[in-house]
Amino acid sequence: MKKILFVVIAVTLLGCKKDEKSNNKLNVVTTTTMITDLVKNIGGDNINLQGLMGSGVDPHLYKASEGDVTKLVNADIIFYNGLHLEGKLVEVFEKMERNGKTPIALTHVIDKSTLIGSDYFASNYDPHVWFNIDYFISFGSEVSRVLQEKDPENAQLYEENWQNYYKRLLSLKADITLKIEELPKEKRVLVTAHDAFNYFGRSYNFEVVGLQGLSTATEAGVQDVQKLSAFIIEKGIKAIFVESSVPKRTIEALQAAVKSKGHNVEIGGTLYSDALGNTGTNEGTYIGMFEYNVNTIVNALK
């Protein structure tokens, strides 16, 4: 009787395993929503794609659940941002590497000397690189290369998908540049909850000030709020911004501090910083998110 039960369980387990690997598609696991969207555009229906982080999830604070670990263990390829963006997953990834599976940090393709330095992260670099579209393009080219290498049968398809998406990213770049030109240089000051927008600032000549520093793991102090409110008044800044993956209260405290000094600053809207919007919406894609952010910023600061 025991023997039969064992066979039944074994068959059931084998059955599950086969289902997960349906049609021998590559199992690809990604971390942030930006990377998930990128890989979806290149892999299409040819891969089984599982993104660990959802909309509104803060990658600095994200911890792997037991289910995530199972997904990671069963993955053929793992793509993540790196530079300690996914600070709490570093240990999991290091452990996997010791066991012979190498997750791919997409930032490894970027020339480090072009990155913005930072003392906040163990990597010594600001990890929010997707706000430079050229860096995101180099992510895409790496994803395409890896998929073609791991699944040569479908190489042409991945290449075609990538070329199509690459063209869309180039036209995004052109559209964004045009929109930002509506904003005079002296109005290009971006105040947000945390410093996610340094690469954006460097690309489009914005002065960027984050209330919380680079990682959301550290809270803003009363001193920071006082200093920054004085800066907003001095510069005559019209609007400051909330972020979708960071609690509103820090920016609301800043707005209150400006008010208490007899001035007014609007909350210009919610920006998507470290996570995209809901799946199925325009802001749930990298391109839609970028357009939305830039429209929100330009319209509020004009």
Ligand SMILES: [Zn+2]
């Ligand atoms: Zn961040």
